[in-house]
Amino acid sequence: xxxxxxxxxxxxxxxxxxxxxxxxxxxxxxxxxxxxxxxxxxxxxxxxxxxxxxxxxxxxxxxxxxxxxxxxxxxxxxxxxxxxxxxxxxxxxxxxxxxxxxxxxxxxxxxxxxxxxxxxxxxxxxxxxxxxxxxxxxxxxxxxxxxxxxxxxxxxxxxxxxxxxxxxxxxxxxxxxxxxxx
Numbered sequence: 001x002x003x004x005x006x007x008x009x010x011x012x013x014x015x016x017x018x019x020x021x022x023x024x025x026x027x028x029x030x031x032x033x034x035x036x037x038x039x040x041x042x043x044x045x046x047x048x049x050x051x052x053x054x055x056x057x058x059x060x061x062x063x064x065x066x067x068x069x070x071x072x073x074x075x076x077x078x079x080x081x082x083x084x085x086x087x088x089x090x091x092x093x094x095x096x097x098x099x100x101x102x103x104x105x106x107x108x109x110x111x112x113x114x115x116x117x118x119x120x121x122x123x124x125x126x127x128x129x130x131x132x133x134x135x136x137x138x139x140x141x142x143x144x145x146x147x148x149x150x151x152x153x154x155x156x157x158x159x160x161x162x163x164x165x166x167x168x169x170x171x172x173x174x175x176x177x178x179x180x181x182x
Contacts, residue, residue, distance in 0.1 A: 006052050013040045061097040062105035069109055078118040081106040136161055 009030065016026045023041065027034040040048065062069070065088055072079055072087060081103040088095055088102075109115065129135070139160045144153045 003052050003056070006048075006055070010040055010043075010045075010048050013037055017041050060105055060108070061101055065092070066109070069106065070113060070115075073106070073109060073113075073115045077115055 012030055013026055023034055023037045027037045069084055082099060084106055085099050085102040141158045143156045145156055147154050
């Protein structure tokens with residue numbers, strides 16, 4: 001939030017409060033959290049000015065990686081914040097923030113340096129159904145289960161095969177053929 005947006009929000013909060021609106025109603029009307037409303041309702045304009053001034057000089061946790069991030073985004077504009085985060089982890093091993101912080105920072109960098117994300121549309125065309133018995137659908141899944149000791153999670157990898165012909169009868173009933181692979 002820049003200074004102008006901050007002051008507009010502060011003034012709106014004060015105005016709505018003077019009109020008798022509750023903190024919850026103000027938060028809903030302005031689309032901000034109730035704790036933020038409570039914080040600013042009780043603040044004098046001088047205190048708010050100091051708060052906004054502090055925000056100008058605040059550093060972001062991801063700022064120390066800014067050169068790398070800008071370079072990657074300029075070279076690969078379609079990169080996601082998750083990819084940037086993974087690349088930073090590979091390069092620096094230990095990072096002191098999480099992926100949501102990275103998403104916010106990448107959004108900030110894209111806006112600040114006008115690095116637009118390429119929005120390429122996926123080319124898709126439906127294909128004709130092949131004759132019966134010539135196609136099958138395979139769906140994969142993973143299920144984490146506790147070991148018999150109950151101390152460790154084990155990953156069970158599963159696959160579901162669905163054959164498209166009428167002769168897939170199992171135990172006298174027609175339905176998908178299920179196989180589990182571990």
